[in-house]
Amino acid sequence: RRKKQLDKTVDINIHKAELEEKMFSVKLNVVDTPGFGDFVDNNDCWLPVVDFIENQYEQYLRQEQQPVRKGVVDMRVHACLYFIRPNGHTLKPLDVRAMKAIGARVNLIPIIAKADTLSPAALRQFKKRVMDVIDAQSIRIYQPPVDSEDEHSSQRNREIISAMPFAIIGSDREVKTEDGRHVKGRLYPWGVAEVENDQHCDFKKLRSLLIRTHMLDLISTTEEVHYDKYRTTQMKTRKFGEPKLKKNDNKKFRDEEEALRARFTEKVKLEENRFRQWEQRLIAERDRLNKDLEQEHNLVKQLESEIEAISNSGSPNGKFFRK
Amino acid sequence: MAPSAPSITSTMSTRATTPRPSSYRYKSEKRGMTYNIMLVGQSGLGRRTFLNTLCEREVIPASEAPNPDTANVADPMRFDTYEVKLEEEGTHISLSVIDAAGFGDGLDNTSCFKQLQDYIEAQFDEVLVEESRIKRNRRYRDHRLHVLIYFIPPTGHSLRELDIELIRRLGEYVNIIPVIGRADSLTVDELQTFKRNVMRDIDFYKLPVYNFCWDESDSDALKENRDIMDFIPFSVVTCDEVLDNDYDSVRVRRYPWGTIEIDDDSQCDFVLLRYILLNSHIADLINYTEDVLYENYRTKKLEVGGFGEGEGEGEADEDDDEADEDEPSSASAKKQA
Numbered sequence: 001r002r003k004k005q006l007d008k009t010v011d012i013n014i015h016k017a018e019l020e021e022k023m024f025s026v027k028l029n030v031v032d033t034p035g036f037g038d039f040v041d042n043n044d045c046w047l048p049v050v051d052f053i054e055n056q057y058e059q060y061l062r063q064e065q066q067p068v069r070k071g072v073v074d075m076r077v078h079a080c081l082y083f084i085r086p087n088g089h090t091l092k093p094l095d096v097r098a099m100k101a102i103g104a105r106v107n108l109i110p111i112i113a114k115a116d117t118l119s120p121a122a123l124r125q126f127k128k129r130v131m132d133v134i135d136a137q138s139i140r141i142y143q144p145p146v147d148s149e150d151e152h153s154s155q156r157n158r159e160i161i162s163a164m165p166f167a168i169i170g171s172d173r174e175v176k177t178e179d180g181r182h183v184k185g186r187l188y189p190w191g192v193a194e195v196e197n198d199q200h201c202d203f204k205k206l207r208s209l210l211i212r213t214h215m216l217d218l219i220s221t222t223e224e225v226h227y228d229k230y231r232t233t234q235m236k237t238r239k240f241g242e243p244k245l246k247k248n249d250n251k252k253f254r255d256e257e258e259a260l261r262a263r264f265t266e267k268v269k270l271e272e273n274r275f276r277q278w279e280q281r282l283i284a285e286r287d288r289l290n291k292d293l294e295q296e297h298n299l300v301k302q303l304e305s306e307i308e309a310i311s312n313s314g315s316p317n318g319k320f321f322r323k
Numbered sequence: 324m325a326p327s328a329p330s331i332t333s334t335m336s337t338r339a340t341t342p343r344p345s346s347y348r349y350k351s352e353k354r355g356m357t358y359n360i361m362l363v364g365q366s367g368l369g370r371r372t373f374l375n376t377l378c379e380r381e382v383i384p385a386s387e388a389p390n391p392d393t394a395n396v397a398d399p400m401r402f403d404t405y406e407v408k409l410e411e412e413g414t415h416i417s418l419s420v421i422d423a424a425g426f427g428d429g430l431d432n433t434s435c436f437k438q439l440q441d442y443i444e445a446q447f448d449e450v451l452v453e454e455s456r457i458k459r460n461r462r463y464r465d466h467r468l469h470v471l472i473y474f475i476p477p478t479g480h481s482l483r484e485l486d487i488e489l490i491r492r493l494g495e496y497v498n499i500i501p502v503i504g505r506a507d508s509l510t511v512d513e514l515q516t517f518k519r520n521v522m523r524d525i526d527f528y529k530l531p532v533y534n535f536c537w538d539e540s541d542s543d544a545l546k547e548n549r550d551i552m553d554f555i556p557f558s559v560v561t562c563d564e565v566l567d568n569d570y571d572s573v574r575v576r577r578y579p580w581g582t583i584e585i586d587d588d589s590q591c592d593f594v595l596l597r598y599i600l601l602n603s604h605i606a607d608l609i610n611y612t613e614d615v616l617y618e619n620y621r622t623k624k625l626e627v628g629g630f631g632e633g634e635g636e637g638e639a640d641e642d643d644d645e646a647d648e649d650e651p652s653s654a655s656a657k658k659q660a
Contacts, residue, residue, distance in 0.1 A: 042430050043430050116578070117507055200580060
């Protein structure tokens with residue numbers, strides 16, 4: 001755990017589950033991103049998330065382009081839940097930037113996490129402020145369609161939209177309330193905050209939106225709107241079957257890359273210096289040997305000329321010297 | 324409309340009746356002890372309501388709605404100072420609270436630490452200059468920070484990188500007391516686990532939080548201080564409204580599923596923290612700042628030689644003589660300032 005604290009990137013963890021309700025089975029995949037926004041410098045911490053989303057689109061695109069398209073695995077993200085910290089004032093700049101980047105590529109559903117720290121009046125005010133910021137900053141969030149065939153579901157849809165962003169309390173434990181009921185909730189010394197109580201939080205609304213009423217809509221908007229947008233932009237710049245360009249502009253990796261490159265050039269320089277010195281030594285050695293050779297050669301020549309001189313001038317006294 | 328001071332039911336009450344022999348007691352009768360607190364933490368953790376609850380009146384008004392058009396740009400850090408005069412069990416305290424707003428709210432927070440450190444050093448420098456004047460200002464008000472209250476967000480897991488870095492960098496300049504803000508979002512079990520994890524992190528990274536047991540000479544106090552250290556980090560819940568019962572007024576925070584009483588020490592540590600800050604440990608904190616932290620800073624600063632002293636101080640270090648000769652001109656310039 002401690003090593004993770006100083007690790008500088010966001011993780012992507014995938015959990016798979018199969019749900020079955022009334023003879024209808026759903027393969028549910030949940031992707032978790034621990035480490036998001038936990039660092040001192042949170043610039044670009046949404047990049048791993050955005051890359052993951054685009055990679056899923058890319059995989060699907062490639063599979064569509066195969067000759068045999070039978071067993072297509074669809075891992076495209078159909079909904080993204082963005083958990084906002086309830087600080088009581090407004091959205092933080094990190095939230096704004098990340099939501100803008102993510103909302104342009106996938107169905108974004110903003111959620112107020114740990115809603116049990118805000119009193120009801122503060123919660124209402126916070127929700128209003130968050131929606132104001134979302135409008136002012138042009139952040140795209142998922143808007144469920146309102147009108148449908150019967151009035152009952154239209155009414156329900158309107159209620160759901162007015163409750164956005166959803167305030168959530170999370171608990172998987174069962175606790176006992178003062179009046180003896182067993183509910184899923186959080187036990188405090190001063191009371192029990194119930195998860196499935198509409199007075200306490202919006203969990204039931206969110207659950208029905210995600211898994212009951214709007215599941216089909218979420219899937220089809222992903223297919224028709226977001227995936228299609230990705231496909232169009234990619235097709236414009238790439239030919240059929242060409243692999244995607246990889247842009248590695250993650251700042252943290254860039255720093256490491258620079259460091260590695262600097263080390264590499266230094267090593268190369270050192271080796272070059274070594275070779276140069278070796279070469280110079282060899283040359284010096286060669287010159288020295290050549291000089292020795294020349295000296296010897298000169299000596300030999302001298303001796304030869306002496307011999308010549310002696311043999312030329314030695315004919316009258318030749319008998320005398322040959323002794 | 325402030326309610327009366329809360330009744331203290333903790334064991335600290337027996338200590339308060341015997342006043343500790345300290346020169347501060349005598350000074351305080353006349354002028355009021357100078358006491359400087361700084362509140363640091365991300366926005367939304369309850370710093371301002373903490374101050375209001377501490378002083379039992381509204382010192383900082385509620386902020387107005389932020390502008391949604393500028394939500395994508397973080398506000399820069401600023402230091403807002405509030406002066407309050409309190410009276411605690413006969414002692415007058417002239418409290419000055421500095422709220423470090425904007426800490427940790429931006430995308431890239433690496434410059435926040437430097438700003439805080441510069442601020443604290445600036446206060447020390449002022450005192451250093453003041454001490455070396457020929458003619459000292461009698462009415463000089465000491466702005467050195469005596470305690471820094473750091474608000475940890477109630478994530479329930481452990482300390483984040485931001486928290487660790489802050490305590491590590493500022494622990495040598497000021498007494499840091501870690502506090503869990505908005506502690507009403509943690510259940511009883513979660514609170515215990517969180518406190519344990521935070522303490523383990525503090526031990527593992529050797530973070531310099533204020534050690535209540537620094538004065539080992541007073542053995543009765545030592546045992547009580549060790550008990551206090553079991554509560555670190557203190558869980559804080561702040562007051563939303565005051566309910567008037569038949570007997571007295573109760574400070575509460577109301578939810579659809581229950582009501583929290585701020586002054587009940589089985590529900591949160593606010594009462595204990597207030598007692599420590601304003602009654603029992605005020606002398607300790609001030610002493611530690613002046614005798615240890617300030618002296619360390621002074622030694623470091625004078626060794627480096629960045630300060631000319633002229634004919635001021637007798638207890639200058641060995642290296643000061645060089646500093647004196649090097650910068651006589653700067654010393655005279657500072658005296659005129």
